Amino acid sequence: MNIFQNLSIKNKIISIILFVSTLTIVIGFVIVGIRDVKRLKQEMLLNNLMNTKLIGEYTIAPLTFGDNAGAENILSKLSTIPEIVSGALYDHNGVLFASYKKNDEVFIPPLFENPDVLVKTISQFADRSLNIDNPIVYENVRYGIISIQVDTSMLIKKTGENILILAIILLGMIIFSFILANRFQKIISEPILELARLTRKISDAGDYDVHIERKTNDEIGVLYEDFNNMLNQILNREAARDLAEKNLLKAKEKAEESDQLKSAFLANMSHEIRTPMNAILGFAELISMSDSEVSSTEKENYVKLINVSGNNLLRLIDDIIDISKIEAGQIKIYKKKCYLNETLKDIQQSFIELRKINEKENIEIRLNELAQSQNLIIKTDIIRLNQIFTNLIGNALKFTEEGFIEFGYEIVNNEKLLFYIKDTGVGMDQNKKDLVFDRFTKIEDDNSRLYRGAGLGLAISKSLVELLGGNIWVDSALSAGSTFYFNIPFDELKESNRKQKAISISENYDWQNKTILVVEDEPANIIYIEEVLKATKAKVLRASNGKEAVDIYIKNSNNIDIIIMDIKMPVMNGFEATRQIKNLNKNIPIISQSAYAMQGDIDKGLNAGMTDYLIKPIKPKMLLSILNKHLNNLAPND
Amino acid sequence: MRINILTYKYLKSKRDFIKRIIIFLFLILISFKSFSQANVYVLKAVYLEKISRFIKWPEESLMNDIDKPFIVSVIGKTPLAKNLEQIYVIQKINNKEVVIKRISNLYEIENSHILVIAESEKKNLQNILSITKDLPVLTISEAPDFAKKGVLINFYEEDNKLRFEINETAVLQSPLQMSFYLLNSAKIINPIKIN
Numbered sequence: 001m002n003i004f005q006n007l008s009i010k011n012k013i014i015s016i017i018l019f020v021s022t023l024t025i026v027i028g029f030v031i032v033g034i035r036d037v038k039r040l041k042q043e044m045l046l047n048n049l050m051n052t053k054l055i056g057e058y059t060i061a062p063l064t065f066g067d068n069a070g071a072e073n074i075l076s077k078l079s080t081i082p083e084i085v086s087g088a089l090y091d092h093n094g095v096l097f098a099s100y101k102k103n104d105e106v107f108i109p110p111l112f113e114n115p116d117v118l119v120k121t122i123s124q125f126a127d128r129s130l131n132i133d134n135p136i137v138y139e140n141v142r143y144g145i146i147s148i149q150v151d152t153s154m155l156i157k158k159t160g161e162n163i164l165i166l167a168i169i170l171l172g173m174i175i176f177s178f179i180l181a182n183r184f185q186k187i188i189s190e191p192i193l194e195l196a197r198l199t200r201k202i203s204d205a206g207d208y209d210v211h212i213e214r215k216t217n218d219e220i221g222v223l224y225e226d227f228n229n230m231l232n233q234i235l236n237r238e239a240a241r242d243l244a245e246k247n248l249l250k251a252k253e254k255a256e257e258s259d260q261l262k263s264a265f266l267a268n269m270s271h272e273i274r275t276p277m278n279a280i281l282g283f284a285e286l287i288s289m290s291d292s293e294v295s296s297t298e299k300e301n302y303v304k305l306i307n308v309s310g311n312n313l314l315r316l317i318d319d320i321i322d323i324s325k326i327e328a329g330q331i332k333i334y335k336k337k338c339y340l341n342e343t344l345k346d347i348q349q350s351f352i353e354l355r356k357i358n359e360k361e362n363i364e365i366r367l368n369e370l371a372q373s374q375n376l377i378i379k380t381d382i383i384r385l386n387q388i389f390t391n392l393i394g395n396a397l398k399f400t401e402e403g404f405i406e407f408g409y410e411i412v413n414n415e416k417l418l419f420y421i422k423d424t425g426v427g428m429d430q431n432k433k434d435l436v437f438d439r440f441t442k443i444e445d446d447n448s449r450l451y452r453g454a455g456l457g458l459a460i461s462k463s464l465v466e467l468l469g470g471n472i473w474v475d476s477a478l479s480a481g482s483t484f485y486f487n488i489p490f491d492e493l494k495e496s497n498r499k500q501k502a503i504s505i506s507e508n509y510d511w512q513n514k515t516i517l518v519v520e521d522e523p524a525n526i527i528y529i530e531e532v533l534k535a536t537k538a539k540v541l542r543a544s545n546g547k548e549a550v551d552i553y554i555k556n557s558n559n560i561d562i563i564i565m566d567i568k569m570p571v572m573n574g575f576e577a578t579r580q581i582k583n584l585n586k587n588i589p590i591i592s593q594s595a596y597a598m599q600g601d602i603d604k605g606l607n608a609g610m611t612d613y614l615i616k617p618i619k620p621k622m623l624l625s626i627l628n629k630h631l632n633n634l635a636p637n638d
Numbered sequence: 639m640r641i642n643i644l645t646y647k648y649l650k651s652k653r654d655f656i657k658r659i660i661i662f663l664f665l666i667l668i669s670f671k672s673f674s675q676a677n678v679y680v681l682k683a684v685y686l687e688k689i690s691r692f693i694k695w696p697e698e699s700l701m702n703d704i705d706k707p708f709i710v711s712v713i714g715k716t717p718l719a720k721n722l723e724q725i726y727v728i729q730k731i732n733n734k735e736v737v738i739k740r741i742s743n744l745y746e747i748e749n750s751h752i753l754v755i756a757e758s759e760k761k762n763l764q765n766i767l768s769i770t771k772d773l774p775v776l777t778i779s780e781a782p783d784f785a786k787k788g789v790l791i792n793f794y795e796e797d798n799k800l801r802f803e804i805n806e807t808a809v810l811q812s813p814l815q816m817s818f819y820l821l822n823s824a825k826i827i828n829p830i831k832i833n
Contacts, residue, residue, distance in 0.1 A: 061820055
């Protein structure tokens with residue numbers, strides 16, 4: 001069996017066919033041979049019986065008339081049958097009457113005992129001979145006995161010859177079946193070998209983009225088809241893998257690039273943070289000097305510079321928070337009703353204020369006609385829109401030395417609302433137009449750090465515009481100013497009978513008999529708010545965390561008119577404190593303080609029961625306006 | 639086995655056995671190759687019975703009726719007649735008693751089964767044969783040329799041995815039927831011509 005298993009398929013098929021056919025032929029031949037021998041024997045017996053009987057009958061007359069010579073003559077005819085060795089004729093008394101011996105040899109036939117007993121033919125095969133004793137009877141009269149001896153070596157010889165012939169035929173048939181098997185085994189082995197060759201080729205060359213042609217409809221055909229399917233699957237998988245690999249490579253490159261950018265950004269950042277920090281610390285030290293060394297006007301100037309640097313630092317940190325939120329996909333858009341024109345006017349107002357700080361009072365900040373005259377209400381995320389404008393206008397202010405900054409909107413069609421911010425600043429090269437929106441890209445090279453900033457503003461703006469569902473682009477030429485455009489979906493809300501509320505923007509509030517609770521864990525912020533509120537003569541209570549705020553409120557519940565609540569505080573946060581206070585008095589207005597990026601917190605606060613919110617950094621005007629709104633119960637009932 | 643059967647047979651019919659021994663001895667006597675002149679007629683007489691074994695008589699000859707005798711007629715003078723009378727006292731032909739008739743007239747031929755024609759009837763032969771031609775009578779003679787002339791069986795001597803010749807054409811024309819075995823052992827005269 002082991003030898004068989006080591007054979008090739010071709011040889012296996014051939015040997016199986018040969019084995020089966022040889023076995024069949026041999027079995028057939030053995031059966032035929034045995035039958036043949038039997039038949040030969042039978043034939044011999046019958047032939048000789050017939051001969052014996054015939055000869056016997058011929059001898060009836062000679063026996064009758066005692067014609068020995070005639071009998072001898074008849075017996076001598078036995079010589080024509082070469083296999084008969086001898087013959088003897090006895091009369092009815094058992095006395096030898098005539099005899100025959102092949103080749104005229106001397107023959108002494110045996111005596112025949114008891115001839116009476118022999119009433120029928122007796123034939124028996126002895127060693128190498130067949131003996132036939134036949135009674136000669138005619139008309140019920142017994143005339144004698146004829147006894148014949150036949151040499152069976154002829155039979156053996158003949159059988160041997162037959163066997164030899166059969167063996168030769170067998171050999172011929174085996175050779176013939178070998179030739180046929182060798183030819184027809186290809187029908188089975190060839191497709192398998194072809195498959196094997198192809199598989200070898202594939203494994204050697206690693207090329208799966210091949211195909212094996214199906215030729216038959218049997219199992220091998222099915223195997224071919226399955227093989228082709230498998231190859232296709234491998235190909236598809238390879239293609240998918242290649243694609244994934246490509247994507248991964250791309251992602252890796254991007255990650256590396258991003259990593260590089262981040263490193264550069266960090267380096268930048270530390271510098272950016274250090275610069276205003278140095279200024280703040282430096283000027284703070286100068287201020288702490290005695291009046292003799294630094295004049296009070298100089299000190300006032302230093303305070304201003306500290307303020308500017310602090311603002312820069314704050315903006316920088318806000319930007320960093322924003323960009324990381326955007327990158328982490330954590331920025332969510334909360335669309336709500338927006339009185340667009342009021343919002344834009346507020347922005348204009350705040351930048352008019354801001355340019356003073358940047359010492360760019362010569363630059364005119366205009367709002368376009370449409371924005372001033374129309375009264376458009378849209379649904380969008382006010383905070384994000386505000387942020388975009390703040391960034392873009394801030395940017396424009398930064399790069400403009402003289403001239404104007406104009407911003408506003410145009411209604412392009414029913415679907416898009418186009419905003420623009422136009423300046424008369426330095427402008428930029430054509431090839432930088434797309435780059436400016438990339439993160440960490442700044443308009444100036446490293447050698448001339450003319451314009452401060454981390455290079456995040458435009459990237460943030462781009463991301464926010466896209467989050468709102470629009471596009472941003474810039475139209476600019478070097479030294480010819482720039483115009484930034486962005487659009488957002490125009491989702492107009494109709495409000496026919498909106499009350500025109502004239503909010504008096506009086507700079508002078510008088511809240512002499514009002515009590516304001518400021519909940520803030522950062523002492524500097526409390527001092528800032530107290531400073532702002534000093535002019536209103538309002539009474540200010542302090543709490544450094546939520547727990548303290550609740551306690552104070554319980555003590556002075558009737559006196560406190562409004563609460564300004566920070567969110568993140570130790571012991572108890574703003575949400576919990578708000579809930580508890582609101583449980584005590586649901587009418588008490590509570591204003592939360594929150595950063596730009598904490599829209600989620602604002603909503604959470606409003607859900608907790610907060611009445612309104614202030615966005616950090618808190619501008620004095622904004623603080624006063626909001627407090628005024630709620631102290632005079634002017635809040636619109638949305 | 640053979641001995642048992644033999645013993646059984648022996649006990650069964652002792653008489654039969656004795657009879658057999660007599661026949662046996664008798665036959666040994668006639669089986670000798672050479673014989674004396676005196677014996678030749680005995681032999682001829684014995685041959686008559688033996689030849690009869692190979693002849694079939696037609697129905698009219700009443701061969702099946704054992705009570706009717708088997709008639710052997712002898713015409714003419716021959717010593718054979720005496721020998722026949724001696725031998726066929728006991729011997730039967732075809733299980734029938736044998737009656738030997740010496741005849742001289744031609745009309746006596748009818749009803750005979752065998753007609754022995756002596757050489758003395760040479761001149762009268764044609765007449766005899768004209769009668770026997772259509773009768774179921776086996777004609778036997780013992781003279782040269784008798785067979786050629788139309789006698790069915792004719793004895794002759796050769797090498798000191800009794801032999802007989804058969805006129806095959808005459809046998810064919812006779813109502814008798816003759817076995818091939820008899821022809822086989824005889825000399826054939828006037829063989830049948832097959833055209």
